Amino acid sequence: MKISILGCTGSIGESTLEVVRKSKGFIKIASLAAHSNAEKLSRHASEFGVSKTVLTSQTKNPEALEELATDPEIKTVVMAIVGFAALKPTIAALKAGKTVALANKEALVTCGELLTALAEKHGGKIIPVDSEHNALFQALQGHSIEQVDKLIITGSGGPFRGKTRSELQSVTIAQALNHPKWKMGPKITIDSATLMNKGLEYIEARWVFGLPDDKLKILIHPQSLVHGIVQFIDGSMLAHLSPPDMKAAISYALYYPQRQPGAVEPLDLVKAQKLEFFEVDYENFPCVNLAQKALKKGGVAPTVLNAANETAVQAFLDEKISFLSISDMIEKTLESAPRQNLDIQSIFAADAWARQKCQENILSLRH
Amino acid sequence: MKISILGCTGSIGESTLEVVRKSKGFIKIASLAAHSNAEKLSRHASEFGVSKTVLTSQTKNPEALEELATDPEIKTVVMAIVGFAALKPTIAALKAGKTVALANKEALVTCGELLTALAEKHGGKIIPVDSEHNALFQALQGHSIEQVDKLIITGSGGPFRGKTRSELQSVTIAQALNHPKWKMGPKITIDSATLMNKGLEYIEARWVFGLPDDKLKILIHPQSLVHGIVQFIDGSMLAHLSPPDMKAAISYALYYPQRQPGAVEPLDLVKAQKLEFFEVDYENFPCVNLAQKALKKGGVAPTVLNAANETAVQAFLDEKISFLSISDMIEKTLESAPRQNLDIQSIFAADAWARQKCQENILSLRH
Numbered sequence: 218m219k220i221s222i223l224g225c226t227g228s229i230g231e232s233t234l235e236v237v238r239k240s241k242g243f244i245k246i247a248s249l250a251a252h253s254n255a256e257k258l259s260r261h262a263s264e265f266g267v268s269k270t271v272l273t274s275q276t277k278n279p280e281a282l283e284e285l286a287t288d289p290e291i292k293t294v295v296m297a298i299v300g301f302a303a304l305k306p307t308i309a310a311l312k313a314g315k316t317v318a319l320a321n322k323e324a325l326v327t328c329g330e331l332l333t334a335l336a337e338k339h340g341g342k343i344i345p346v347d348s349e350h351n352a353l354f355q356a357l358q359g360h361s362i363e364q365v366d367k368l369i370i371t372g373s374g375g376p377f378r379g380k381t382r383s384e385l386q387s388v389t390i391a392q393a394l395n396h397p398k399w400k401m402g403p404k405i406t407i408d409s410a411t412l413m414n415k416g417l418e419y420i421e422a423r424w425v426f427g428l429p430d431d432k433l434k435i436l437i438h439p440q441s442l443v444h445g446i447v448q449f450i451d452g453s454m455l456a457h458l459s460p461p462d463m464k465a466a467i468s469y470a471l472y473y474p475q476r477q478p479g480a481v482e483p484l485d486l487v488k489a490q491k492l493e494f495f496e497v498d499y500e501n502f503p504c505v506n507l508a509q510k511a512l513k514k515g516g517v518a519p520t521v522l523n524a525a526n527e528t529a530v531q532a533f534l535d536e537k538i539s540f541l542s543i544s545d546m547i548e549k550t551l552e553s554a555p556r557q558n559l560d561i562q563s564i565f566a567a568d569a570w571a572r573q574k575c576q577e578n579i580l581s582l583r584h
Numbered sequence: 585m586k587i588s589i590l591g592c593t594g595s596i597g598e599s600t601l602e603v604v605r606k607s608k609g610f611i612k613i614a615s616l617a618a619h620s621n622a623e624k625l626s627r628h629a630s631e632f633g634v635s636k637t638v639l640t641s642q643t644k645n646p647e648a649l650e651e652l653a654t655d656p657e658i659k660t661v662v663m664a665i666v667g668f669a670a671l672k673p674t675i676a677a678l679k680a681g682k683t684v685a686l687a688n689k690e691a692l693v694t695c696g697e698l699l700t701a702l703a704e705k706h707g708g709k710i711i712p713v714d715s716e717h718n719a720l721f722q723a724l725q726g727h728s729i730e731q732v733d734k735l736i737i738t739g740s741g742g743p744f745r746g747k748t749r750s751e752l753q754s755v756t757i758a759q760a761l762n763h764p765k766w767k768m769g770p771k772i773t774i775d776s777a778t779l780m781n782k783g784l785e786y787i788e789a790r791w792v793f794g795l796p797d798d799k800l801k802i803l804i805h806p807q808s809l810v811h812g813i814v815q816f817i818d819g820s821m822l823a824h825l826s827p828p829d830m831k832a833a834i835s836y837a838l839y840y841p842q843r844q845p846g847a848v849e850p851l852d853l854v855k856a857q858k859l860e861f862f863e864v865d866y867e868n869f870p871c872v873n874l875a876q877k878a879l880k881k882g883g884v885a886p887t888v889l890n891a892a893n894e895t896a897v898q899a900f901l902d903e904k905i906s907f908l909s910i911s912d913m914i915e916k917t918l919e920s921a922p923r924q925n926l927d928i929q930s931i932f933a934a935d936a937w938a939r940q941k942c943q944e945n946i947l948s949l950r951h
Binding site: 355356357358359360364366367436443446448449450451452453454455456457458459460465468469472475476477478479480481482483484486487489490491492493494495496 | 724823826
């Protein structure tokens with residue numbers, strides 16, 4: 218089976234390469250793309266004998282990613298690009314009837330409704346590679362969606378679980394980047410600290426599984442071993458467990474409906490000692506609530522949420538705003554967002570508008 | 585859908601009646617059978633408007649249960665008879681192509697290989713109603729058995745979890761009957777205290793799922809909320825959770841592949857506080873190991889195990905032997921068991937032989 222890996226130098230991309238290494242030739246790489254790390258891209262291309270590569274920061278072809286994503290010789294695109302940039306190649310791949318192993322949260326957050334409709338229309342398939350949605354996807358196999366009472370997404374609670382608002386006032390970038398369970402890129406690690414990652418996943422689940430938001434729930438699970446739980450109408454639950462290793466989700470997406478032997482080490486539940494679950498602390502982690510409100514508002518509101526979040530997180534990483542200001546900036550931007558119809562043009566416009574507006578909000582904070 | 589409930593006055597039978605009450609006419613009862621509780625049988629028959637009833641302790645027709653189990657108007661037989669007596673009507677039902685919602689452990693333990701072959705041959709279906717096997721059955725839907733690395737059966741560990749052998753020396757019947765999590769009949773409650781129930785379930789799983797014993801594992805889980813876990817070859821796991829209420833399994837068996845809305849209250853995982861898993865204490869609870877040995881030995885050895893267990897448990901309940909003597913008596917009986925081919929006649933012979941032999945072992949203990 219041939220695949221394209223877009224975003225091959227990030228943490229998801231490199232985990233995908235490990236899955237390919239272990240596949241004993243079952244998975245072959247047709248093409249690789251990266252944003253700016255030319256040295257890594259060339260190393261990966263050489264290891265896997267890949268001739269088609271794209272370095273998006275250098276290419277003069279604005280459709281280079283779309284071309285890789287629609288390459289007739291591939292079956293699956295691993296979409297491991299972070300942020301809004303994944304949107305166009307994802308759309309192209311689905312229109313070409315490809316399976317998209319989708320690790321990017323933002324594409325579904327901003328236009329999940331459009332993407333799932335596109336997939337259905339063109340025979341494309343979205344398999345979520347987020348560990349939570351992949352967990353739910355696995356637990357739902359063999360069960361009809363009508364039997365679902367609740368889909369429960371779990372989250373570790375991040376490095377600041379249990380902290381009060383006043384304690385959160387002074388947290389540093391280093392503290393926010395020190396995630397207790399998952400090793401990920403900086404943007405997603407900050408999203409885990411604010412719990413915006415759960416907010417984005419909540420919106421994502423809405424579209425991946427086609428369920429209304431009263432059937433979606435988030436629980437905090439500090440051990441990060443249960444990634445998703447399906448609660449059925451009869452009161453039974455199926456929970457998916459694996460080590461906090463993205464290879465569990467990636468390998469399932471690539472092998473589906475089969476499984477890769479030994480993709481990850483199975484958990485030792487005795488050594489795990491205990492599994493605990495807590496309600497979300499909505500008061501001290503307002504990002505979850507902002508995401509839920511954006512989903513309820515609909516239209517381009519999730520796009521504005523996502524763009525404002527990217528902008529605010531970058532400002533935090535650049536030491537321009539404090540940790541608590543991240544949610545304040547998103548809320549402020551979201552409040553002034555225009556109502557617009559949901560189409561690709563409006564989404565791009567709303568994205569650009571929100572980045573600009575959030576920057577203004579950040580600047581006005583400093584003066 | 586019409587069903588027959590054999591063993592309608594025991595705890596599984598009465599839970600089945602509750603499922604039927606809640607089904608709003610979806611499930612209708614064609615017939616009811618009980619062993620000796622005439623008053624309860626007649627009360628249930630009257631409530632559900634059932635004309636065909638059998639009281640096995642009183643009937644002169646030795647094939648009365650087989651007749652109910654093969655009644656052309658029913659789709660499903662709920663086999664809620666405790667012990668070896670369930671075997672003949674189970675065989676009859678499977679030969680008639682019925683679905684058997686099988687709550688009885690012994691039928692599968694003594695001739696699981698024969699029953700699953702019969703079911704396949706005649707288009708019958710066994711849906712396990714044991715909570716552990718039903719949990720695994722649910723978790724396996726949509727996944728091929730070739731993807732399974734381990735099936736993990738959980739057990740609460742019973743009332744004596746953590747006790748040493750010297751502490752177990754003096755336990756009373758009342759203590760053994762005081763199960764921390766499940767409300768069940770006395771025979772099964774004692775099996776839970778010796779952990780023989782897990783041993784029997786281990787053998788049962790061998791046949792229900794057609795997997796060799798190196799793919800079966802038992803874990804102690806004191807909270808009794810996770811009932812079964814499927815570990816796949818890629819390292820992912822799916823765990824089934826529900827309250828410790830047999831209606832979860834019974835309703836699934838009756839509604840399969842659908843589900844009964846509101847069959848049980850879903851768990852509140854936050855209130856549950858924690859889920860823990862421990863290895864089995866094989867040293868102080870030798871019954872698990874006896875069952876595993878009997879399965880390895882094969883042939884009629886599981887039948888001998890089961891019959892000796894029934895005999896020894898009854899002797900314990902009759903205050904004839906101590907708690908620790910239960911496993912001693914089973915072991916002694918098992919050691920002297922003859923090797924025999926596996927056919928129905930040999931099983932009946934081995935059952936009778938083992939009951940006699942175990943009685944002798946018990947008597948020789950007292951003199």
